[in-house]
Amino acid sequence: MASFGRLTTRVIYFDRRRVGSVAFLILSLTVGLATVAPESFASPVSVTRQPLSAFENLMSKGTSSAYVASYQVTDFDYFSRGTITVTNLPPSPGAKSTPNVNGYSSTLKTAFVFRGTDGRVVQWIHNEANVSACSNTPSSSGYKNLQCSRPSPFIQSNGYSEEELGFVPAFVLQTVKSFDSTFLAKTSSIFTEESQRFGALRCIRQKQVTGSMQETTCLNRAGLLVSWSSRNAKNDTGQVELTSLSHHPTSRDLSTMKRPTKSIILPPF
Numbered sequence: 001m002a003s004f005g006r007l008t009t010r011v012i013y014f015d016r017r018r019v020g021s022v023a024f025l026i027l028s029l030t031v032g033l034a035t036v037a038p039e040s041f042a043s044p045v046s047v048t049r050q051p052l053s054a055f056e057n058l059m060s061k062g063t064s065s066a067y068v069a070s071y072q073v074t075d076f077d078y079f080s081r082g083t084i085t086v087t088n089l090p091p092s093p094g095a096k097s098t099p100n101v102n103g104y105s106s107t108l109k110t111a112f113v114f115r116g117t118d119g120r121v122v123q124w125i126h127n128e129a130n131v132s133a134c135s136n137t138p139s140s141s142g143y144k145n146l147q148c149s150r151p152s153p154f155i156q157s158n159g160y161s162e163e164e165l166g167f168v169p170a171f172v173l174q175t176v177k178s179f180d181s182t183f184l185a186k187t188s189s190i191f192t193e194e195s196q197r198f199g200a201l202r203c204i205r206q207k208q209v210t211g212s213m214q215e216t217t218c219l220n221r222a223g224l225l226v227s228w229s230s231r232n233a234k235n236d237t238g239q240v241e242l243t244s245l246s247h248h249p250t251s252r253d254l255s256t257m258k259r260p261t262k263s264i265i266l267p268p269f
Contacts, residue, residue, distance in 0.1 A: 055190060055204050056177060062223025063169040066090050068246040077165045078269040082116035084166050087253040100129035100153035111254050112166035119143035122267045124163050127254050129154055134257045135267040148256035149265035163266060168240060169225040176217055179206045198226050
């Protein structure tokens, strides 16, 4: 399992007190994270909204960049223990998308493949206005019969949106933004860590005023997600860790794992 190695930590604290509707989505992921070895801490200071906005902007930039990133996860929403490899191909400047039959248009070119330790496989490809998928089915002797679908029009609905939970960087970005805007935010901290594998990391830890939920998110210099964890009191309720990274995705990463034979597949939750 990957490890960050020795980590140097510098911390900036700021208060975020507000009243809002408490709506949260708990991800159940479990992977090992390295222990942080703090060397020094800055004195608490009053900080404006800007540092958190800058963190979100950096993360948005990294999430939309070019990459093939593999994450180790456990019980990630409806996924079991395994890995999720996410591919993202940014659109070329001035790129336009033709609306599909449902009126939906997009320049998004991204895909993920989940491989579970129990043998489960799920692939989801969002290529501009169309989507395709691959999935196998459980049997008494494990998962079998991997089947894939041809491109079909994306439909703006909860069902299709939930299929895209495997886009780990984009999904965690939304949890960071949702925590800030809808949780009763307590004391959050922005700090830095040094990873032996991925270099300097910029992190944020978000907490609640009431309740015991806490989320910690770390990014590399480019803003791509390296780790994310969620805790409720002393219990881990979600963790994810980057294990490999390439900045050279190709169009082949948007192809189904085998020849498609189905018109549409929506992998079950």
